[in-house]
Amino acid sequence: MAKLYFYYSAMNAGKTTHLLQSSHNYRERGMKTLILSSSLDNRFGRGVVKSRIGIQSESIVFNQSENILDLVNQQAAVDCILVDEVQFLSKAQVYQxxxxxxxxxxxxxxxxxxxxxxxxxxxxxxxxxAWADELRELKTICHTGKKATMVVRIDDNGKAIKSGAQIQIGGNERYVSVSRAEYKRIFHDEGSIKPSQISLPLEDI
Known part of the structure; x- marks a missing residue:
């Protein structure tokens, strides 16, 4: 029986890497997968899903008003659907x-x-x-050594940005994954934080 799985985490936990590995596992067994990505996320170009470690795949792009069920029905038979950056979906699209x-x-x-x-x-x-059959957390680490569960948006001085549009595409230069305790410290102006995530993929190691 098919299920809806939701893999969630803070940023930089390897979500896209996991997605691409899962797709590869299906394809390695002769099965067809369909990778979908939001038009809002164009960091690596339209129709490209790319992980921080450098692996990537083509995807079919959908916008926020598109019916995903109709989109899937337009494709040839597939064995698994993988969707990246699902936080950008509407309620209707999750239902789809x-x-x-x-x-x-x-x-x-x-x-x-x-x-x-x-x-x-x-x-x-x-x-x-609310609606997924299976919820699976992908874990990552705060710079304090604790599990990172939250994301803080920072300015050029490492101070928390507290207001603004919910959706603002960015990477390690603008967002940092932190523990809840560290999030509260930064958000309440009790300190600042600089992005410390090194650039990937690594070269000349």
């Missing part, structure tokens, strides 16, 4: 993913952030937490 599972009997692996820079749930993540 449940329809892909329940009506088409195709497993869906959805990957994304749980909360935004203010600690609030993204709409897509909210309904995946």
């Amino acid at each position: 993913l449940t329809e892909v599972v329940d009506k088409l009997n195709i497993p869906v692996l959805a990957y994304g952030l749980r909360t935004d820079f203010q600690g609030e749930l993204f709409q897509g993540s909210q309904y995946l937490l």
